[in-house]
Amino acid sequence: MENKKSRATIYEVAKEANVSLATVSRVINGKGNVNEETAKLVRDAITKLGYIPSDQARGLATSMSANIGIVLPSTNYVYINKILAGMLDVCKIYGYRPLLFTYENVEDAERAVDSVIASRVEGIVIFNSQLETADVKKFTNISLPVVVIGNDRLNERNALVNTDNGTPLKNFIEAEVKNGIKKIIFLRDPNKDWHMTNGYEDAILEVLKDNKQVVYETKEIKDSYIPIYEYYVEYFKTHKPNHELYVCTRDTLAHALVNAGVDLGLKVPDDYEVMGIMGTKDSRKCRPQISSIKAPLYDLGAYAMRMLTKMLTSTLAADKYIYVLPAEYIKRNTTKV
Amino acid sequence: MENKKSRATIYEVAKEANVSLATVSRVINGKGNVNEETAKLVRDAITKLGYIPSDQARGLATSMSANIGIVLPSTNYVYINKILAGMLDVCKIYGYRPLLFTYENVEDAERAVDSVIASRVEGIVIFNSQLETADVKKFTNISLPVVVIGNDRLNERNALVNTDNGTPLKNFIEAEVKNGIKKIIFLRDPNKDWHMTNGYEDAILEVLKDNKQVVYETKEIKDSYIPIYEYYVEYFKTHKPNHELYVCTRDTLAHALVNAGVDLGLKVPDDYEVMGIMGTKDSRKCRPQISSIKAPLYDLGAYAMRMLTKMLTSTLAADKYIYVLPAEYIKRNTTKV
DNA sequence: CTGTTAGCGCGTTCAA
DNA sequence: TTGAACGCGCTAACAG
Numbered sequence: 001m002e003n004k005k006s007r008a009t010i011y012e013v014a015k016e017a018n019v020s021l022a023t024v025s026r027v028i029n030g031k032g033n034v035n036e037e038t039a040k041l042v043r044d045a046i047t048k049l050g051y052i053p054s055d056q057a058r059g060l061a062t063s064m065s066a067n068i069g070i071v072l073p074s075t076n077y078v079y080i081n082k083i084l085a086g087m088l089d090v091c092k093i094y095g096y097r098p099l100l101f102t103y104e105n106v107e108d109a110e111r112a113v114d115s116v117i118a119s120r121v122e123g124i125v126i127f128n129s130q131l132e133t134a135d136v137k138k139f140t141n142i143s144l145p146v147v148v149i150g151n152d153r154l155n156e157r158n159a160l161v162n163t164d165n166g167t168p169l170k171n172f173i174e175a176e177v178k179n180g181i182k183k184i185i186f187l188r189d190p191n192k193d194w195h196m197t198n199g200y201e202d203a204i205l206e207v208l209k210d211n212k213q214v215v216y217e218t219k220e221i222k223d224s225y226i227p228i229y230e231y232y233v234e235y236f237k238t239h240k241p242n243h244e245l246y247v248c249t250r251d252t253l254a255h256a257l258v259n260a261g262v263d264l265g266l267k268v269p270d271d272y273e274v275m276g277i278m279g280t281k282d283s284r285k286c287r288p289q290i291s292s293i294k295a296p297l298y299d300l301g302a303y304a305m306r307m308l309t310k311m312l313t314s315t316l317a318a319d320k321y322i323y324v325l326p327a328e329y330i331k332r333n334t335t336k337v
Numbered sequence: 338m339e340n341k342k343s344r345a346t347i348y349e350v351a352k353e354a355n356v357s358l359a360t361v362s363r364v365i366n367g368k369g370n371v372n373e374e375t376a377k378l379v380r381d382a383i384t385k386l387g388y389i390p391s392d393q394a395r396g397l398a399t400s401m402s403a404n405i406g407i408v409l410p411s412t413n414y415v416y417i418n419k420i421l422a423g424m425l426d427v428c429k430i431y432g433y434r435p436l437l438f439t440y441e442n443v444e445d446a447e448r449a450v451d452s453v454i455a456s457r458v459e460g461i462v463i464f465n466s467q468l469e470t471a472d473v474k475k476f477t478n479i480s481l482p483v484v485v486i487g488n489d490r491l492n493e494r495n496a497l498v499n500t501d502n503g504t505p506l507k508n509f510i511e512a513e514v515k516n517g518i519k520k521i522i523f524l525r526d527p528n529k530d531w532h533m534t535n536g537y538e539d540a541i542l543e544v545l546k547d548n549k550q551v552v553y554e555t556k557e558i559k560d561s562y563i564p565i566y567e568y569y570v571e572y573f574k575t576h577k578p579n580h581e582l583y584v585c586t587r588d589t590l591a592h593a594l595v596n597a598g599v600d601l602g603l604k605v606p607d608d609y610e611v612m613g614i615m616g617t618k619d620s621r622k623c624r625p626q627i628s629s630i631k632a633p634l635y636d637l638g639a640y641a642m643r644m645l646t647k648m649l650t651s652t653l654a655a656d657k658y659i660y661v662l663p664a665e666y667i668k669r670n671t672t673k674v
Numbered sequence: 675c676t677g678t679t680a681g682c683g684c685g686t687t688c689a690a
Numbered sequence: 691t692t693g694a695a696c697g698c699g700c701t702a703a704c705a706g
Contacts, residue, residue: 057699
């Protein structure tokens, strides 16, 4: 008593339509000429049996697939999801199927890499990550096209899409210095490679190297709203802010920082200034609204995926392998300049 | 001049190790006995060639795969990403590979369904969606296990995971009525099936059917922060709030509503009350903090995926096919009760 | 225009 | 313990 109805194969369609499987294959793929009448026979058989070709078998036969691997560290950040959304949309437009590979840490990353290779994807988009150059090499060694988002370090012979948060940040810091800022604190995740933060600190330091009066500090802190909020509520009770500027690697950090002060009756940006990076909706929801570097997150994902599809179909001109999207400083109400 | 290095096959490993491919297959899968010495030979060959078995071919041979389909409408909502994160984590733990299928609208949904079937996944998790019962039937017709999240409508013979937002909402409305609320406005997306909103309105109406003094209204509005914020900033200018209660299907809507009023100098909850549903971080970031029904979003995804894995390995007891997670009313500062 | 046949890379009998 | 042969579902020559 085998109750399990299983899916129809191309053979069954062929038998149903009284033709050979080659003919069925032809009408499915629209290749080669086939008599309209027999084509209709085949089509009828297909709908009758509810036949849907197996991409697995098709992939084996053609040594191709419509699979694209997306490699991400944990997806629980709003801005990563924006990037992901961009990738997914483009993926769908071009008819590719996105396989998601997530990992927790460096060791886990290697497992993810092997899993990607086993899955027989046509290409890969890696979001700025904890992957090592060696990991990425595993891909290129077998001629697997790779597009990296937001991490120059990995860009050996791979395509790269990045956003230039550094320039607007640098300009902003310059303006702050000119405006007489005395102290700048850079708030960041202990896990330095995570948030495309490469270049942030460089941008700040580049401005500050000509100006030794400005105190610069780095603060590593768990990058989650609640812990930061609670930390600064306590902190501000004993450390009265003194017009310093906080630069935060994510808007959520900025939001926590602003709320902590405001809840204690402090004034932003009068007592201290806060700058967010990424420019997600958080910056507009906060009161006062957060000044931030707005990165084109969705576009970052979309461009990366589009670049990959180009690499898969045509050959991309060499100078097109790197694409840096501009970011923009949006002045709102947590900064003075 | 073929420069393309392509991946090694099981044949090449076999040749390298001077054994047959059957032997290689055995050491890979740990099945059947194989001499430790020859096994080592094989393992060496594998590492030397960097061989990674093709899941595609393996899938064809075994009629199985490690692929699981996740069907979602757009990933551009925070709370959906929470659910997705839960699914992905469990997916990884059990060694399955998640394929993502997103779609825009009802027509697009059918394309997605066919794509899922073509991709030869072992099972499917569908988030409460615009799929029709007929779509889901396409899956069950070919004995494909399906778990549906948050939509009873689709639950014909499928596994279902849901969150009971209705009960705490009902209790809350009861308390509001007892407290003398005069008007309740239910804010929702025009696309009614989207946000697991099934049952919200029912919960409200069930309380109100015994109480004809309370005015009940429904307001359909684009569910995005900015439009709602702007709409209500204008609206409140000419329509002074009169202690009514707004129930919002997502926290973002609530956040917009609160900000609009507060920016105009209105007081929440004195001038009007706001209730959010979902309980994402928004509710704690807003000032005043938003009272909300906190749904176990991550768990929703995790449970659904776990349920699917159970269905794939063992047979699940019939009464375990439905799992309803409790939601909780968290009183914060935008409501009076 | 249509059918036959040989793989794609791997797992799995069945013999040896 | 090992190897040869077949099949998974499909595509792509090659004949007819």
